[in-house]
Amino acid sequence: MRVLGIDPGLTRCGMGVVEGSVGRPLTLVDVNVLRTSSDLPVAERLVTIEKGVEAWIEEHRPDAVAVERVFARSDISTVIGTAQASGIAMVVAARRGLPVALHTPSEVKAAVTGNGRADKAQVGAMITRILRLERPPKPADAADALALAITHIWRGGAQSRIDAAVAAAGRRTR
């Protein structure tokens, strides 16, 4: 399966596409960081993110999208913009019928390093090894997006199938 991982943010939004399945080597398909200037009105910045995620899905045709879950207790200076960017990413995927899964930062760290409190360097080192890269992906938002995609594949298609069934049931009863 091919998964698009999104580390949402208003200033930097990481997007990473990984292909593979549980128990097989995973492959990096593409990775990018969408940037929007803080000089622009928020509405304009969100439209840029919408277009960027849309174009990326169009180009890479993922089977599922994994977005980092945002918490109210996250960094207070950026939490609103991060939540808004995550909402846009989720809508772009869901309105195309793609399954959307949310993973927390500690679930992601635990999945790729075995330690839910691993630091950025450790996550970067494991991503490099798992995807057989020459060096850790930069910036951190790119690495985090890839880690989300890897986590989603490793947590298994089972969860995606459950989410898709719930989404389909929701559509039927609406």
Add this chain to the structure above:
Amino acid sequence: MRVLGIDPGLTRCGMGVVEGSVGRPLTLVDVNVLRTSSDLPVAERLVTIEKGVEAWIEEHRPDAVAVERVFARSDISTVIGTAQASGIAMVVAARRGLPVALHTPSEVKAAVTGNGRADKAQVGAMITRILRLERPPKPADAADALALAITHIWRGGAQSRIDAAVAAAGRRTR
């Protein structure tokens, strides 16, 4: 001018359309509350909000959209969903080229009651008087959406023109 006010929320999203200009009587055009079930995945709920706001703009053709500004210090149990819903509302308006303005809850209270700390009953009473209604709009999300639209008209087209110019300048330099 015709303004769509949006009080964003994942469970209840208030939308109110008001027409008029500074120094003239204002008219209620329409008011509604979009609801989404907490049983559905967040991505699906956000898609429902996107479609609802889209349909409402299509139907009422506002000249501007006023959205309540969300703060990181807002109610911690709902702040992420509120921020996501506000982001969707802003994107739907901005991608159609509509000016989007943000007003804080205290700016809205101050505009309609003269007191930035007015309670819900006082805001409801003033909305009823300003729009010459028979009774206060219910629920509170509907009243808040109308209060946002009124605030936007009263704060004047000047701000909208500044926002539009900034947005246009942003588009040119991109």
